[in-house]
Every structure is written in structure tokens, then in C-alpha cells.
Amino acid sequence: MEKKNINWGELGFGYMPTDYRFISNWKDGKWDDGVLSTDPNVVISECAGVLQYAQTVFEGLKAYTTEDGRIVCFRPDLNADRLEASCKRLQMPVFPKDRFIEAVREVVKANAAYVPPFGSGATLYLRPYMFGSDAVIGVKPATEYQFRILCTPVGPYFKGGVKPLTVRISDLDRAAPKGTGNIKAGLNYAMSLYNIVDAHNCGFDENIYLDPGTRTKIEETGGANILFVTKDNKVLTPKSDSILPSITRRSLMYVAKEYLGLEVEEREIELAEIADFAECGLCGTAAVISPDGKIVDHGKEICFPAGMTEMGPVTKKLYDTLTGIQMGKLPAPEGWIEEIM
Numbered sequence: 378m379e380k381k382n383i384n385w386g387e388l389g390f391g392y393m394p395t396d397y398r399f400i401s402n403w404k405d406g407k408w409d410d411g412v413l414s415t416d417p418n419v420v421i422s423e424c425a426g427v428l429q430y431a432q433t434v435f436e437g438l439k440a441y442t443t444e445d446g447r448i449v450c451f452r453p454d455l456n457a458d459r460l461e462a463s464c465k466r467l468q469m470p471v472f473p474k475d476r477f478i479e480a481v482r483e484v485v486k487a488n489a490a491y492v493p494p495f496g497s498g499a500t501l502y503l504r505p506y507m508f509g510s511d512a513v514i515g516v517k518p519a520t521e522y523q524f525r526i527l528c529t530p531v532g533p534y535f536k537g538g539v540k541p542l543t544v545r546i547s548d549l550d551r552a553a554p555k556g557t558g559n560i561k562a563g564l565n566y567a568m569s570l571y572n573i574v575d576a577h578n579c580g581f582d583e584n585i586y587l588d589p590g591t592r593t594k595i596e597e598t599g600g601a602n603i604l605f606v607t608k609d610n611k612v613l614t615p616k617s618d619s620i621l622p623s624i625t626r627r628s629l630m631y632v633a634k635e636y637l638g639l640e641v642e643e644r645e646i647e648l649a650e651i652a653d654f655a656e657c658g659l660c661g662t663a664a665v666i667s668p669d670g671k672i673v674d675h676g677k678e679i680c681f682p683a684g685m686t687e688m689g690p691v692t693k694k695l696y697d698t699l700t701g702i703q704m705g706k707l708p709a710p711e712g713w714i715e716e717i718m
């Protein structure tokens with residue numbers, strides 16, 4: 378298969394339409410067979426549930442080329458499970474897990490020419506999503522839905538090298554106690570846009586959100602979970618039911634324990650204790666782990682010993698081990714790598 382003529386190393390994180398997207402419609406209480414389409418446009422009612430009441434959920438995962446030339450995805454079964462949880466919370470039909478994985482496989486195969494070669498650092502980002510597509514004016518769930526998976530090639534996250542982030546403690550919340558913080562819904566992002574633009578205007582890379590109930594504990598950033606490393610090399614991550622369960626974070630915690638032999642713990646983490654930690658990283662599909670060198674809490678700077686020029690030693694080991702597993706250089710736990718072609 379001939380690859381597209383794209384300068385993979387120069388790609389950013391933006392939308393570039395590819396040849397095919399997967400589309401399936403829910404109508405009269407069931408999903409249709411689904412098709413691969415060359416049409417990048419969606420045509421829906423002006424009164425669609427997604428447009429009026431934000432009834433939409435999404436996922437994000439990557440397809441990439443391993444060192445030995447296979448095209449694979451990382452743990453798409455967990456994306457299917459999480460999409461199911463998101464759909465149930467917003468009263469949407471579930472797209473069955475086996476069909477989800479099959480649709481991922483189909484759309485990646487159809488767009489294989491856009492899967493960046495090994496070593497480029499670039500990947501094919503997949504965006505599965507679902508929305509209420511028929512007209513709703515009274516507040517109630519839609520009766521028709523569309524599930525799609527679009528793909529777009531994206532560049533290496535650490536273009537020009539790793540640069541630790543500076544993040545601030547946010548005064549606004551991204552989630553409510555017992556709200557929707559634990560599902561992957563567009564609505565959680567709409568209300569974070571003001572705050573991320575404001576953070577950037579103030580010279581910060583991201584916002585750290587506190588628990589919305591007491592505003593004393595660390596939760597996550599707008600789009601990434603948080604890991605801390607203590608001075609005695611224990612890997613910690615906040616426990617809260619308003620955090621989005623990141624697949625990368627869950628994988629890193631497993632890697633820390635099973636591959637690196639580190640102690641790991643998911644527990645409530647007080648804002649007041651983070652100044653004692655050695656390293657901090659933000660984790661998600663896009664970057665795997667992005668080191669956070671500094672957290673600013675209303676003028677008070679918390680500077681992690683790893684500094685502002687490189688990843689801390691444990692963060693680096695976690696990053697190298699998980700990306701090694703993903704790229705086929707290290708043996709993967711059973712079921713982590715979905716081989717597509």
C-alpha cells in the first residue's frame with residue numbers, strides 16, 4: 378500500500394480529512410449495518426438533539442505502525458467500554474463492543490495510507506463519536522443517533538523535544554460532584570474552553586481542577602489525568618468519581634507496578650501535600666505522559682525537583698516502557714495491542 382505524500386514529522390494536532398470514515402445510524406430501536414463513506418459532511422435536522430441539548434459523547438485512540446511494520450491500536454476494548462458508560466449516562470443507545478472494535482479495524486484498514494510510518498513519531502488519531510441526530514425541542518433524549526469514527530493523521534506530541542509544562546490551580550470547576558466528569562462528553566469540554574483560553578492568556582499551559590465538592594483535592598486537568606511520583610518513588614494518582622478514567626493512566630499504573638516494580642496507589646490527594654512530591658505528569662492518549670515541572674497555586678509556585686528542562690527519572694521510565702510496549706519493542710500484556718494489518 379502506497380502511503381500519502383505527507384510530511385509526517387511536521388504535522389501538528391489538527392484535522393485533516395482522510396479518505397474514509399465509518400458511519401452507523403440508530404433508528405427504530407436498532408443500529409444499521411454501518412458503511413465506510415467518502416463524505417466528510419454530516420447532514421442532520423436543524424433541531425437535532427446534539428445541537429439543542431449537547432447530546433453527544435466521544436472517544437480518542439490512535440493507530441500507528443510498530444517497529445516490525447504492523448499497524449495496531451492500543452486497547453480499543455477500553456474505549457468501547459468507556460463509550461458505553463458515556464452513552465448510558467446521556468441516555469443514548471450503546472454501540473456494541475464487538476462492532477466498535479470491528480469498525481475501528483475497518484476504518485483503519487480503509488485509511489492505511491494515512492497511518493504514519495514507524496519512527497516518524499506521528500500517528501493516525503481516531504475519533505469515535507455519537508450524537509442525537511433527530512429533532513428534539515422539548516427536553517428529552519433524541520430517538521435517532523449517529524455513530525461515526527473519523528481519522529486524522531497527527532504529528533509527534535513532543536516535536537522539538539520534551540518541554541515540561543507550567544500549570545495553574547483553577548478557580549473554576551470542570552465537573553460537578555455526581556455530575557458528568559467521569560464520562561467523555563463534549564459538554565465537559567465546552568465549559569472548559571473559557572478557562573483554557575484564560576490560562577493561556579495568563580501564561581499557563583493547563584488548568585488543574587480541584588474536586589468540585591470541597592476544592593481541597595487534586596482531580597485532573599481539562600483533558601489529561603495526573604500522576605505524581607513521591608520522593609521514595611511511589612506512583613500516585615488521584616481517586617475521585619468525577620475524574621475521567623484515562624486509559625493511558627490506567628495502563629501507566631499497571632506498567633509502574635508490573636514492569637518497573639514500583640509501589641502504586643490511587644487515593645485522594647490533597648492540594649496541600651503536592652509540594653512534597655518529586656515528579657508530576659499529565660497523561661492521555663495524545664502525549665502518553667507530559668511532564669509538569671511547575672504548579673502555580675495563586676502566586677505560590679510549586680517547583681518539582683525534576684525541573685523545567687527534562688522528564689523526571691520515573692516519568693521517563695514510565696514513558697519509555699509504555700511507548701516500548703505500544704511500539705512492539707517490549708512484550709505487551711495480553712490483549713493490549715489490537716493488530717489490524
Ligand SMILES: *Cc1c(COP(=O)(O)O)cnc(C)c1O
Binds near residue numbers: 437624660
Ligand atoms: C480523554 C480524556 C483523558 C485521557 O484519557 P485517555 O484514555 O488516556 O486518552 C483525560 N481526561 C479527560 C477529561 C479526557 O477527556
